[in-house]
Structure formats: structure tokens, C-alpha cells
Amino acid sequence: MFQHLHSIFVDLQRCEGCAACIDECPMRAIHLPHGKAVVIHERCIDCGQCMLACPRRAISAVTDTLESLSQHAYKIALLAPSLEVLLDSESPSGRVSSRDLGSAFSNLGFDEVFEVARAARVVAFIVERHIEERKGQAPLLSTSCPAALRLVQARFPGLMTHTARVLSPMEVAARLAKEKAAGKTGLSIGQIGAFFISPCPAKVTETERPILTTRSAVDGVIGIDRIYGTVVKQLAEKGSRKGQYELPDGTERETGTDRPAQTVQGGRLRRLKVSGIQTVTGLLEEMERGRPVDADLIELHACAGGCLGGPLNPRNPLEKTTDVGRLIEKYRRRRGCYDDQCLLSIYKKRSFESTAPVGPGSTETPEQVGCVGSP
Structure with a gap:
């Protein structure tokens, strides 16, 4: 997986500085310091509304390949x-x-x-x-x-x-x-x-x-x-x-x-x-x-x-x-x-709850608790 602070990416060559993205951003995470859209990474929540708003398709998302x-x-x-x-x-x-x-x-x-x-x-x-x-x-x-x-x-x-x-x-x-x-x-x-x-x-x-x-x-x-x-x-x-x-x-x-x-x-x-x-x-x-x-x-x-x-x-x-x-x-x-019964077993063991952060493979799955009908 790539290492980026955010997925949202602005192509400055495409951007015309129309400010349509600024109007749609709920976090005020975009500004135009030199007539081009720049993402303020500390504010961005990657909702992608700027992507949908941009008429030039200058904003995209960086994802894995x-x-x-x-x-x-x-x-x-x-x-x-x-x-x-x-x-x-x-x-x-x-x-x-x-x-x-x-x-x-x-x-x-x-x-x-x-x-x-x-x-x-x-x-x-x-x-x-x-x-x-x-x-x-x-x-x-x-x-x-x-x-x-x-x-x-x-x-x-x-x-x-x-x-x-x-x-x-x-x-x-x-x-x-x-x-x-x-x-x-x-x-x-x-x-x-x-x-x-x-x-x-x-x-x-x-x-x-x-x-x-x-x-x-x-x-x-x-x-x-x-x-x-x-x-x-x-x-x-x-x-x-x-x-x-x-x-x-x-x-x-x-x-x-x-x-x-x-x-x-x-x-x-x-x-x-x-x-x-x-x-x-x-x-x-x-x-x-x-x-x-x-x-x-x-x-x-x-x-x-x-x-x-x-x-x-x-x-x-x-x-x-x-x-x-x-x-x-x-x-x-x-x-x-x-x-x-399977779901109740998962719940009682507090599997998948965010109150105790877990890493891959450290939770108990339906197979481990002997559930019926697991995929």
C-alpha cells in the first residue's frame, strides 16, 4: 500500500482556479493561494465532494493498483x-x-x-x-x-x-x-x-x-x-x-x-x-x-x-x-x-469491537467459535 496522508490529489495543470471545489468542501480544506486549488491536509476528510464538483476533473483519488x-x-x-x-x-x-x-x-x-x-x-x-x-x-x-x-x-x-x-x-x-x-x-x-x-x-x-x-x-x-x-x-x-x-x-x-x-x-x-x-x-x-x-x-x-x-x-x-x-x-x-447463536457468540466475546483496538487475525471469527452457517 502506498503511503500518503490523503487520497485526494489535485492536478494543477488541469485546475483553472474556478473555486467550485471550495464551495462544496465541508471542511474548508481547499484554498487558492496562487490561483490553483491546494488541499489543506490537516482538514481534509477525503469525502470526495470536491471531485464531484470540479468541472475540469482536475481532482482525483490516489488508490492502489x-x-x-x-x-x-x-x-x-x-x-x-x-x-x-x-x-x-x-x-x-x-x-x-x-x-x-x-x-x-x-x-x-x-x-x-x-x-x-x-x-x-x-x-x-x-x-x-x-x-x-x-x-x-x-x-x-x-x-x-x-x-x-x-x-x-x-x-x-x-x-x-x-x-x-x-x-x-x-x-x-x-x-x-x-x-x-x-x-x-x-x-x-x-x-x-x-x-x-x-x-x-x-x-x-x-x-x-x-x-x-x-x-x-x-x-x-x-x-x-x-x-x-x-x-x-x-x-x-x-x-x-x-x-x-x-x-x-x-x-x-x-x-x-x-x-x-x-x-x-x-x-x-x-x-x-x-x-x-x-x-x-x-x-x-x-x-x-x-x-x-x-x-x-x-x-x-x-x-x-x-x-x-x-x-x-x-x-x-x-x-x-x-x-x-x-x-x-x-x-x-x-x-x-x-x-x-453464532452472532451471539461473537458478541459475547466482544469480537470486532473498537473499544479494544485489534490487528489482523487477532479477533475471533465465526469459524473459531464454531458457528453454524459461516460463509
């Missing part, structure tokens, strides 16, 4: 839920099969794919238990979006005590995938590389300088834009069949919504989903002033529409979708990969 796979004996692609939604929308059948998906990423140099949606079920279960233990206290803030989390840390540090004390689905997925691969191959954790295929630059910075753990289990972050065209072409050549895999019960892929805030009633929790960096900032300002929020969990997404609006996605299928609710519902409830 496929060449970095060669550093590991066994390579795992961690697939963001938003990527799976994008690929499904490209398929004539409306669903890419697991076989074709694995084959496409194998051609890129990966040995295995692991759906981050599986880890999201583990995270959701832990968060639900935390909320039950809190018994009516102020709502928890989700930790899945690193840009939103850094926004809280930088501008609203008093609200950090409201964040869910659990690792993000990306981090949990890396640990689950590595432990599974180690058991299957006999390789050590250090020989296995987990690479997140990301819709946003904030994930890059999160693996370099994580907030919730001392060291990330993710070995690299590759932008969706780097591999999307190749994967889509391979899937088209195969004429991808209808898939057989299913999402964990109660898990919702990070499709977001066309509205900035949405209350979702489901399961044990009252969730408030808030997307778009300006809307997220406005809510946090209200919370800081003491405004009560009628929710158990507030899911914060820096990008409008959630991760499908990420700046590294080649397009957003929500833009041409009239029935957004139907698209979201398509990914809502499926049969679980882990049963409740």
Missing part, C-alpha cells in the same frame, strides 16, 4: 455492496452469478471474492446489542462511512461518544475473509492480502490512518473506477447467469436513498438514514445543540444517495431509477450466512 497484488501469496477482493448493485444493474438478468463474479476477479489476479455485505450482518447484530444495553440513551452514530466519521471527529468531537463502538463492515470483512482463507489454504495471515474495491477515497485514508483500530486488516484499496470497465466486459462476454448467493437476513446493501434523510422501521431498530455531506453536517449541528432525534441508530453517509453516489463509481444507477424503493428492497432481506 492491481500490481500491488503481487505482494501476497493469496489475494482476496472485498466487494463493496455498492459495486455489486452496479454490476447487477449491468446484467441482462438483473443479477450477476457468484460463479461469473469470481471468475471475473480471478482474471484480475484475485484468488477469492468476499462480499462485505456478510460482515455488515455481524456489525448490525453487535450494534443492536449495544443499543439494547443503552436502554433509551441518545442514538448511536454508525461507523461504516469513514468520511462521515472523520467529520464527527474533526468538527463535532463531543459527539464521538455517540459513535457505535464497533469496527466498520470493511474491517470486519477483512478479518473474516483472512481467517477463512488461512483455514482453507494453510497460509499465515501475513501471507494473505485483503483488498477493498472502493467507491470512495475515504476508505483509502481509513486503511492508512484508521480511527477505530490501531492497524487496519485491509492491505490495499482499489478504486472501483480502476477495474469496473474490465469486469463489466468480462461479465458481458460470459452472459452472466442469475445468481445463487443471497444476502444475510436483515442486511441492507448500501444503496442509500434519493432523499437526504429516511427513517426505516425494521427489526429491533429505528434507523434514520442521512446522506449527503451537507445534510449530515446539518444534523450533527442540531445534535450538538441538543436537538433530540427520534431514532436508535443514525446511519451517516457522506455521499448523496449513500455509497452508490461515491465519487469512484463510474455512474449512479439511482439517477435513472424512478422506483428507488424497489431497487433498495431488492437487496433488503435474504437468508442469513450466520445464525443468531
